[in-house]
Amino acid sequence: GRIIHLADYRPTDFVLERVDLTFELDPTNTKVDARLIFHRREGADPGAPLVLDGDELSLSGLLFDQGEIPASQYDATPESLTIRDLPAQTPFEITITTFINPEANTQLMGLYRTNGIYCTQCEAEGFRRITYFPDRPDVLAPYTITIIADKAANPVLLSNGNFLGGGGYDEGRAFAAWFDPHPKPSYLFALVAGDLGVVEDTFTTMSGREVALKIYVEHGKEARVGYAMDALKRSMKWDEEVFGREYDLDIFMIVAVSDFNMGAMENKGLNVFNDKYVLADPEIATDADYANIEAIIAHEYFHNWTGNRITCRDWFQLCLKEGLTVYRDHEFSADQRSRAVKRIAEVRHLKSEQFPEDAGPLAHPVRPTKYREINNFYTTTVYEKGSEVTRMIATILGPQLFKAGMDLYFERHDGEAATIEDFVKCFEDASGRDLTQFSLWYHQAGTPLVSVSSAFDQPKGVFTLSFEQLVPPTPGQSAKEPMHIPLRFGLLLPDGTEAKPTAIEGAEVTGDVLHLTRRNQVVTFSGIAGRPVVTLNRGFSAPVNVHFEQAPADLAHIARHDADLFARWQAFSDIALPNLVEAARKARDGGEITVDPLLAETLIAVAGDETLEPAFRAQILALPSEADVAREHGSNNDPDAIRAGREAVLSVVAHQGAALFAALFDRNHTRGSFTPDAASAGKRTLRNAALGYLAIAEGTPERAAKAFATADNMTDLSAALTVLAHRFPEAPETEAALESFRARFAENPLVIDKWFAIQATIPGSGALARVERLMESPLFNGSNPNRVRALVGTFAFSNPTGFNRPDGEGYRFLASQILEIDPKNPQLAARILTSMRSWRALEEVRAEHALNALRRIAGAEKLSADVSDIVERMLN
Ligand code: HT7
Numbered sequence: 001g002r003i004i005h006l007a008d009y010r011p012t013d014f015v016l017e018r019v020d021l022t023f024e025l026d027p028t029n030t031k032v033d034a035r036l037i038f039h040r041r042e043g044a045d046p047g048a049p050l051v052l053d054g055d056e057l058s059l060s061g062l063l064f065d066q067g068e069i070p071a072s073q074y075d076a077t078p079e080s081l082t083i084r085d086l087p088a089q090t091p092f093e094i095t096i097t098t099f100i101n102p103e104a105n106t107q108l109m110g111l112y113r114t115n116g117i118y119c120t121q122c123e124a125e126g127f128r129r130i131t132y133f134p135d136r137p138d139v140l141a142p143y144t145i146t147i148i149a150d151k152a153a154n155p156v157l158l159s160n161g162n163f164l165g166g167g168g169y170d171e172g173r174a175f176a177a178w179f180d181p182h183p184k185p186s187y188l189f190a191l192v193a194g195d196l197g198v199v200e201d202t203f204t205t206m207s208g209r210e211v212a213l214k215i216y217v218e219h220g221k222e223a224r225v226g227y228a229m230d231a232l233k234r235s236m237k238w239d240e241e242v243f244g245r246e247y248d249l250d251i252f253m254i255v256a257v258s259d260f261n262m263g264a265m266e267n268k269g270l271n272v273f274n275d276k277y278v279l280a281d282p283e284i285a286t287d288a289d290y291a292n293i294e295a296i297i298a299h300e301y302f303h304n305w306t307g308n309r310i311t312c313r314d315w316f317q318l319c320l321k322e323g324l325t326v327y328r329d330h331e332f333s334a335d336q337r338s339r340a341v342k343r344i345a346e347v348r349h350l351k352s353e354q355f356p357e358d359a360g361p362l363a364h365p366v367r368p369t370k371y372r373e374i375n376n377f378y379t380t381t382v383y384e385k386g387s388e389v390t391r392m393i394a395t396i397l398g399p400q401l402f403k404a405g406m407d408l409y410f411e412r413h414d415g416e417a418a419t420i421e422d423f424v425k426c427f428e429d430a431s432g433r434d435l436t437q438f439s440l441w442y443h444q445a446g447t448p449l450v451s452v453s454s455a456f457d458q459p460k461g462v463f464t465l466s467f468e469q470l471v472p473p474t475p476g477q478s479a480k481e482p483m484h485i486p487l488r489f490g491l492l493l494p495d496g497t498e499a500k501p502t503a504i505e506g507a508e509v510t511g512d513v514l515h516l517t518r519r520n521q522v523v524t525f526s527g528i529a530g531r532p533v534v535t536l537n538r539g540f541s542a543p544v545n546v547h548f549e550q551a552p553a554d555l556a557h558i559a560r561h562d563a564d565l566f567a568r569w570q571a572f573s574d575i576a577l578p579n580l581v582e583a584a585r586k587a588r589d590g591g592e593i594t595v596d597p598l599l600a601e602t603l604i605a606v607a608g609d610e611t612l613e614p615a616f617r618a619q620i621l622a623l624p625s626e627a628d629v630a631r632e633h634g635s636n637n638d639p640d641a642i643r644a645g646r647e648a649v650l651s652v653v654a655h656q657g658a659a660l661f662a663a664l665f666d667r668n669h670t671r672g673s674f675t676p677d678a679a680s681a682g683k684r685t686l687r688n689a690a691l692g693y694l695a696i697a698e699g700t701p702e703r704a705a706k707a708f709a710t711a712d713n714m715t716d717l718s719a720a721l722t723v724l725a726h727r728f729p730e731a732p733e734t735e736a737a738l739e740s741f742r743a744r745f746a747e748n749p750l751v752i753d754k755w756f757a758i759q760a761t762i763p764g765s766g767a768l769a770r771v772e773r774l775m776e777s778p779l780f781n782g783s784n785p786n787r788v789r790a791l792v793g794t795f796a797f798s799n800p801t802g803f804n805r806p807d808g809e810g811y812r813f814l815a816s817q818i819l820e821i822d823p824k825n826p827q828l829a830a831r832i833l834t835s836m837r838s839w840r841a842l843e844e845v846r847a848e849h850a851l852n853a854l855r856r857i858a859g860a861e862k863l864s865a866d867v868s869d870i871v872e873r874m875l876n
């Protein structure tokens with residue numbers, strides 16, 4: 001495919017006034033009539049043709065103002081429809097007829113079928129698989145939709161907007177008509193038809209309008225939508241209270257489907273969800289599932305304003321809706337749950353997913369300037385780093401000015417397709433602050449590294465911090481400018497209070513935020529009575545790596561006493577990581593593995609502190625992961641050594657803390673009183689973390705087997721099964737538990753995905769054979785994205801030792817899988833392939849095997865644009 005450049009953006013020559021679509025649904029031969037009213041844009045070339053996008057289409061009929069049009073006036077190919085000699089000034093109507101085959105659509109883009117349900121996915125460029133259309137986000141129009149379908153098979157006929165009417169159409173067929181008055185781009189179009197169950201509720205908006213809420217699921221699953229409905233109502237309320245945003249149609253619908261490429265989709269008034277993010281009850285859903293459902297329901301709902309009412313001018317602006325909406329869903333979850341624990345989870349995710357992307361061959365700016373395949377830019381950089389950039393605007397401006405900027409954005413750009421520049425300008429205008437340098441966060445890829453050193457002049461009472469910032473080179477960007485980095489900080493005095501400097505020089509400081517803006521910056525704090533311990537980047541106020549050699553005792557002081565819980569967790573990680581890296585080195589090069597006694601001491605002190613919430617203590621127990629160690633180590637990584645070193649550290653902690661872990665395990669069960677709220681979930685996380693350590697300390701599967709047998713919810717059941725499978729893969733108890741889990745949930749594919757994932761992450765070289773065996777199981781279905789992600793995806797992304805086998809078999813397996821998935825579902829194939837994005841950081845034997853596997857993919861005869869884009873960038 002050719003490369004699309006931001007610099008080439010031009011508005012369309014024609015303005016689309018109205019869209020009127022009629023679907024005559026048929027599983028293999030659906031007829032689509034599209035009536036489109038256009039007029040030529042003022043100032044546009046009067047001779048310019050109308051060029052519409054298509055993808056695998058064939059034209060069956062074309063009318064101009066309801067009349068015939070000579071064949072010489074247009075050209076149709078599968079990819080485009082060009083019509084010439086159109087009026088210079090007056091509006092005109094084009095009617096296009098296409099026939100499409102939903103049943104044959106395995107890409108899950110456009111109109112497709114899933115378990116007998118008709119369903120659409122149009123973002124980013126799926127609408128052009130339905131009809132010829134100006135399929136770009138800056139073309140907005142109101143839509144009228146008529147759906148005609150077999151009545152018995154399709155009692156439910158849904159589209160965007162408000163319901164106009166419906167009923168019998170002709171013998172055996174029914175129709176329904178919908179009108180969406182809010183102008184929208186084609187990517188927000190949706191249609192759903194089939195035989196579905198529904199759960200209904202209502203929400204009264206802040207201005208007193210009653211909105212009908214409907215969640216559609218497969219029959220028999222209605223009892224599992226209560227949590228999603230509750231999350232939806234809380235989201236609607238929160239957006240009114242925090243952002244002043246009210247819902248704007250008479251009805252809001254969610255449909256859960258079982259074949260979906262991503263998590264969910266924010267189509268106007270008709271969100272379509274991967275059923276994994278809707279269906280929940282204590283028997284089938286873990287606490288993590290509940291939290292994900294809450295977050296994704298909120299995210300899609302919040303898009304109604306950030307994405308739909310104000311959309312993106314072009315796909316380069318994707319972070320305008322995604323980064324902002326992730327920020328909004330993060331804030332929502334923080335308000336619904338524990339803010340500190342939520343922040344820790346976000347930062348863990350950012351560091352384990354986004355930081356590696358930003359440090360590898362797929363690195364790109366939050367607002368890219370070129371792409372080959374837009375589907376490959378729905379990345380953690382656009383989403384999560386995009387959210388962090390929004391968060392930094394809030395940090396720099398403070399809550400009031402941030403709110404004023406958001407209000408201005410909604411007021412100024414409602415109904416428009418906007419850019420990042422438009423967005424940033426609203427904050428500049430609302431605050432009077434120049435955000436030019438700050439905007440580099442949108443344009444420069446790579447995680448900035450901030451190196452810090454400190455000095456204290458006791459007689460003068462002056463404390464000095466010296467900063468150097470460096471943004472590493474990334475593909476296509478070798479030299480970088482210094483960024484505006486807002487660092488929240490504190491200076492802790494030995495007595496536990498915070499120093500209040502009489503003067504600060506060398507940097508702008510607003511409240512507790514220190515603004516770094518130059519490559520080198522020396523900041524002095526006067527009037528400091530005793531040597532302070534610095535706590536830096538509190539709350540992870542900037543998405544940067546900080547290198548600051550702090551004494552472990554100072555870090556332990558922060559970990560035990562900082563006022564900011566997030567900073568306590570961060571300081572603890574800063575104690576743990578060097579120990580884990582050193583242990584990995586020893587495991588590879590030989591030498592006795594030793595662990596700083598402060599590590600276990602601090603962990604035990606914090607985990608045992610009953611004044612702290614259980615969920616936070618559980619985060620302390622979850623030491624940095626093997627992937628975290630690999631990232632910290634940087635290059636020449638040996639996943640087996642990393643694991644061996646980490647296991648040695650875990651063992652020290654497990655033995656030293658055994659008594660505490662036993663107490664935590666006994667005291668934090670929720671048996672008989674399950675509720676999915678954060679406090680109750682926190683107890684289970686703490687208890688199950690303790691179980692993990694006890695399995696190491698005790699060395700036998702008995703406790704986990706008993707926990708498995710007595711669990712009364714999916715969180716405890718799957719946690720116990722994980723401990724059994726990962727710690728005692730060969731034990732008869734494990735075999736029995738795996739079999740009992742399989743038999744109990746064989747009818748529920750979403751739960752079987754957990755069974756696949758637990759086995760796909762059993763450490764060590766045996767995992768591959770097990771994964772291959774599981775793929776032969778009748779429970780596996782290679783054309784369902786959830787199944788493929790649970791087994792193949794989890795193995796490649798989350799089993800460092802199993803996937804990165806030194807003999808390269810893991811990579812060879814993945815290459816075969818990619819080549820098999822690609823012809824059916826390129827998006828899925830490309831996404832799973834990104835699991836190899838850090839291949840250059842591996843030690844040379846593995847890196848060589850990885851390179852060969854990537855070359856094999858690159859050399860395949862027929863590759864999708866999705867996979868060839870990823871593989872080529874990874875090889876460059
Ligand atoms: N905006 C949605 C993105 C999405 C998507 C993109 C490409 C292909 C399929 C897709 N399904 C959903 C989801 C969101 O960010 O809310």
Ligand code: ZN
Binds near residue numbers: 321325
């Ligand atoms: Zn989104």
